[in-house]
Amino acid sequence: MRREDADGTIGMTDFDGATIRRLRLLAGVTQEELARKIGVSFATVNRWENGHRRPSPAARRLLRAFFDKHVPEHAQRPDQTHPENSVRVLIVDDDPLVRGTLRRVLTSHSPHYEVETADDGYEAGVKTGTFRPHIVVLDLFLPRLDGIRVCRFLKESPETRDVKVVAVTGYGTEDTLRQIRKAGADAVLLKPLDMVEFLREIEALSPPGRHFRAVDESRKTAQPPATLQADRALVKA
Template identity: 30%
Template structure:
């Protein structure tokens, strides 16, 4: 299914909100949008769906399923298997893809455009911090929510992860409820409120 494009007026009708509210969401960076060469804003249906799921708003039937696409990166296959099992109860909300390679993750993120990534910090080919930095360096990937995970969970490691562009650094073994919360809580709203 190709991504349908919505104008701010389409979204305001669909969600029954004022068009200026939609514009504010876009300006604050909590609803992903792009501008056409003529300067008009357009929102992809997948980005609108992600926004609604993240902010616990009802998803209109027209937008289809409201699953969050996650890419999990860890060089240890047993860890990936355990994460897959942990996410099983959330199968109707989360579509999980996994890879054991940081390099492959960089290729997959461009192809699959997941809503979020969970990245192990300690990997042989390219570590999690470097994966985060490379994704954050790509403008078209700025909407991907990055989460790192590590068995060496210290304040320093958490700080390094955030510096590299991750929204959170979680301890291993991964707590699935924490991950789900990171996709529900409107983090972008909190940060924009803090700036005022």
């Protein structure tokens, strides 16, 4: 059952700027589109999201009706509390073996990595809004998903342009690599993945002050540990 505000409107005492922005992204609309849908000005939506003004009771009712229609109920729940020193990584790949392997490699090398996975574009979009990853590991050639276009969208959107993108592809042609770099990817890894290289890239792209030395400098010329060799074989399979 939804909580009611003191003024009788439903469930929106916590309708602050961050919540409005998160739900708007999940609904897949711009500030201009949201403003048009609920009958307010773009400037009003912008002020809400920037924390300069809070919605009136009437506006809260309009927002609630819009988000109830366009955002699944489970996705409307507030973000979980993340440890301050965590690094949030979203892995987008349609292969469950790859998703499981990369999750295991990250979480086994540092408890500070929080990992979520997605197997298609819709789930990736929802989790980008709810999980708010620091890094997205993105397979560029998934069924029904143009990874290069997704990468470009992440880098051009004001809400996600600071997200680091590690592009993964099995097509290392010069033209493909040029397209990936043009789309704004921060790193490109070729399949079959090398787990030591993968960890180094994640480490390098982690937010300042959250580097956990998952791969020691001494390993640059040494053989990877047995666990990494096993995981590498899984990804190659």
